[in-house]
Amino acid sequence: MNSVQQVAYGPAIRDGFAHLLRNHPSSYTIGQGLWSPWYVGNSMTNLDQEFGKERVIDTPVSEAACTSAALGSALCGRRPIVIHPRVDFFILAMDAVINQAAKWNHMFGGGIPVPVVFRAIINRGGEQGAQHSQSLASWFAHVPGLRVVMPSTPKDARELLVAASLGSDPVVYIDDRWCYERTEPLGPVEEWDIAEQGPAIRRRGTDVTIVSYSFCAYQCEQAGDRLAECGISAEVIDLRVINPLDLRLVFQSVARTGRLLCVDGDWAACGIASEVIAQCAMQGLIQSAPPRRMALPPAPAPTSRPLEAAYYLTVDDIVANAMALVGSSARVAQC
Amino acid sequence: MAVEMRHRDDLGTLSNPDEHRAPASLAGVSRDRARSMLRSMVLIRLCEERIADGVASGEIRCPCHLAIGQEAVAVGIAEHLRASDKCFGAHRSHAHYLALGGSVDRMMAEIHGKDTGCSRGMGGSMHLRDERIGLVGTVPIVGATIPMAVGAGLALKMDGGDGIAVAFFGDGATEEGAFHESMNLAASLPSPTVFVCEHNLFSSHLHISLRQPSSRVARYAEAHCVPHQTVDGNDLGAVLRASDEAVAHARTTRHPYFLEFVTYRWRGHVGHREDVDVGVRRKDDLHLWKRRDPIRRFADALVAEASLGSGELETITAEARTQVETAWEFAIRSPYPIGSELIGRVFAGGGAT
Numbered sequence: 259m260n261s262v263q264q265v266a267y268g269p270a271i272r273d274g275f276a277h278l279l280r281n282h283p284s285s286y287t288i289g290q291g292l293w294s295p296w297y298v299g300n301s302m303t304n305l306d307q308e309f310g311k312e313r314v315i316d317t318p319v320s321e322a323a324c325t326s327a328a329l330g331s332a333l334c335g336r337r338p339i340v341i342h343p344r345v346d347f348f349i350l351a352m353d354a355v356i357n358q359a360a361k362w363n364h365m366f367g368g369g370i371p372v373p374v375v376f377r378a379i380i381n382r383g384g385e386q387g388a389q390h391s392q393s394l395a396s397w398f399a400h401v402p403g404l405r406v407v408m409p410s411t412p413k414d415a416r417e418l419l420v421a422a423s424l425g426s427d428p429v430v431y432i433d434d435r436w437c438y439e440r441t442e443p444l445g446p447v448e449e450w451d452i453a454e455q456g457p458a459i460r461r462r463g464t465d466v467t468i469v470s471y472s473f474c475a476y477q478c479e480q481a482g483d484r485l486a487e488c489g490i491s492a493e494v495i496d497l498r499v500i501n502p503l504d505l506r507l508v509f510q511s512v513a514r515t516g517r518l519l520c521v522d523g524d525w526a527a528c529g530i531a532s533e534v535i536a537q538c539a540m541q542g543l544i545q546s547a548p549p550r551r552m553a554l555p556p557a558p559a560p561t562s563r564p565l566e567a568a569y570y571l572t573v574d575d576i577v578a579n580a581m582a583l584v585g586s587s588a589r590v591a592q593c
Numbered sequence: 594m595a596v597e598m599r600h601r602d603d604l605g606t607l608s609n610p611d612e613h614r615a616p617a618s619l620a621g622v623s624r625d626r627a628r629s630m631l632r633s634m635v636l637i638r639l640c641e642e643r644i645a646d647g648v649a650s651g652e653i654r655c656p657c658h659l660a661i662g663q664e665a666v667a668v669g670i671a672e673h674l675r676a677s678d679k680c681f682g683a684h685r686s687h688a689h690y691l692a693l694g695g696s697v698d699r700m701m702a703e704i705h706g707k708d709t710g711c712s713r714g715m716g717g718s719m720h721l722r723d724e725r726i727g728l729v730g731t732v733p734i735v736g737a738t739i740p741m742a743v744g745a746g747l748a749l750k751m752d753g754g755d756g757i758a759v760a761f762f763g764d765g766a767t768e769e770g771a772f773h774e775s776m777n778l779a780a781s782l783p784s785p786t787v788f789v790c791e792h793n794l795f796s797s798h799l800h801i802s803l804r805q806p807s808s809r810v811a812r813y814a815e816a817h818c819v820p821h822q823t824v825d826g827n828d829l830g831a832v833l834r835a836s837d838e839a840v841a842h843a844r845t846t847r848h849p850y851f852l853e854f855v856t857y858r859w860r861g862h863v864g865h866r867e868d869v870d871v872g873v874r875r876k877d878d879l880h881l882w883k884r885r886d887p888i889r890r891f892a893d894a895l896v897a898e899a900s901l902g903s904g905e906l907e908t909i910t911a912e913a914r915t916q917v918e919t920a921w922e923f924a925i926r927s928p929y930p931i932g933s934e935l936i937g938r939v940f941a942g943g944g945a946t
């Protein structure tokens with residue numbers, strides 16, 4: 259299969275699972291809803307039929323025990339990927355992630371592989387409300403010892419899953435259902451080293467640096483196109499890996515543009531955007547204008563349709579903020 | 594009007610310290626194995642007493658939870674295990690580490706925070722690990738390693754051999770949700786896991802009668818259709834027989850088994866003291882439980898069978914004391930981890946990025 263095909267984000271994740279299950283005998287996946295076509299969208303369709311129910315394990319309603327069990331198996335030679343169809347339910351499994359997986363190598367002296375992936379899905383929108391929509395990305399990014407990846411493209415969705423599972427460290431892999439229809443031409447799976455992954459420039463530009471991750475990075479790329487039509491050259495950086503956070507690319511970019519807009523699909527307080535702005539400020543890079551931070555309002559996700567529309571960031575919002583940041587130049591006035 | 598909790602002691606004579614003081618029941622144990630197990634229990638006892646002295650003198654600073662009085666459980670289970678089995682412990686796990694064959698030197702160094710420790714000085718008393726003896730890890734988050742053991746059992750099942758996983762925990766852990774999820778998960782997957790509850794009647798300062806409506810925690814195994822036994826944890830012979838059945842069941846059927854061993858700890862929840870526990874003055878039956886000493890009962894049984902001659906227990910004790918003092922000196926002599934290891938051990942490949 260060397261052909262390049264147009265693949266959507268959801269099926270690209272499935273391709274990543276299929277690659278792991280086909281080529282790596284120690285890989286398996288466990289979580290709620292894996293024998294249903296419904297819980298995880300089109301990201302794991304029929305994996306149980308293709309690879310067997312002993313390696314694609316649907317479970318009792320026990321997030322904590324299943325996640326800890328996966329970790330226990332990872333300490334005994336397996337490469338599990340635990341599935342949490344919604345981030346909100348993943349919260350029930352935090353001991354395994356924060357107290358155990360993140361610390362195991364360090365507190366037992368180092369050199370201990372902990373190859374477990376915790377995959378949690380952001381399932382916002384659709385009037386699902388406060389307990390079906392959370393991102394909580396910054397929670398995980400706060401903790402030393404966890405790698406946290408949040409892909410925005412189909413290729414990253416596939417390759418970062420594979421890399422996460424083939425590495426030696428615990429990885430929180432969070433994908434967003436709003437990305438699932440995004441398509442991209444994909445060749446064969448490449449096996450990357452997760453420890454070498456970091457931010458990527460999605461669009462080059464000179465007027466403003468826009469930093470984001472996950473679905474919002476996709477929105478920022480679209481905003482970049484719109485801004486270009488208005489004569490504003492935006493550089494869009496997708497963080498991809500939010501822990502450990504390597505901001506060298508961002509520093510270089512902001513040093514060129516002098517302007518920073520951070521777009522965060524999570525809440526603002528103590529968040530990823532705040533961290534990026536803080537580190538840029540400490541580098542003395544914020545020169546031309548005060549940086550801007552876009553994030554969710556400080557409220558739980560609503561269900562009612564108009565409130566939901568007001569709650570989430572839009573491409574229009576990003577364009578408007580970038581324009582305001584660049585200032586009232588003649589170019590902006592043309593739009 | 595205050596409504597008081599109802600509690601029923603369903604452990605029968607097992608929770609009564611006036612009972613079960615006779616010599617341990619030895620049927621079927623070879624002389625060599627019996628003497629080896631006696632040595633193991635004595636070594637654990639002396640090791641922990643030395644640690645207690647170190648805590649009292651301030652030489653040891655990390656929290657130490659001692660299992661003095663509970664030695665028979667760890668030694669009895671370990672007798673049936675292989676280095677390829679996977680064991681998980683909790684906060685009170687010095688005995689598990691030593692019974693499985695862990696190095697006294699490296700444990701003592703670990704408790705001193707030294708680089709020569711079994712966890713390279715990064716864990717202390719509550720984080721013991723030695724892959725070579727099958728101890729995957731011990732942690733103080735109550736109940737945390739129980740589901741991890743279930744997953745280790747799943748991995749061993751996938752490996753296709755007859756390896757089993759073992760979870761050591763106390764009666765307090767049976768109050769955690771993770772314990773109940775684990776029993777159900779182990780029965781459902783299934784996973785060849787032996788659940789070992791060291792039921793010492795106390796969780797920190799609270800007696801079981803203040804925490805659960807029944808004192809018998811094996812009732813939870815019944816609820817999850819897991820075969821189980823409740824036995825005297827201070828009778829090494831009884832521990833051996835029950836754990837033989839449990840381990841064989843997990844090895845052959847690849848299903849879980851639950852063991853409840855009723856025992857008693859002679860020191861407080863944490864630290865060296867017998868009279869005060871987490872700030873609360875102990876008003877319990879310690880003096881009575883000391884007459885149910887698992888080491889004395891086992892030694893008495895060996896003497897009765899003429900497997901232990903006069904003065905031999907003293908010799909075993911003297912040898913163990915030398916081993917403990919050698920380990921203590923090794924720990925004192927050993928270097929601390931170097932400062933760069935603080936960041937250097939965040940990820941498995943080294944470093945924090």
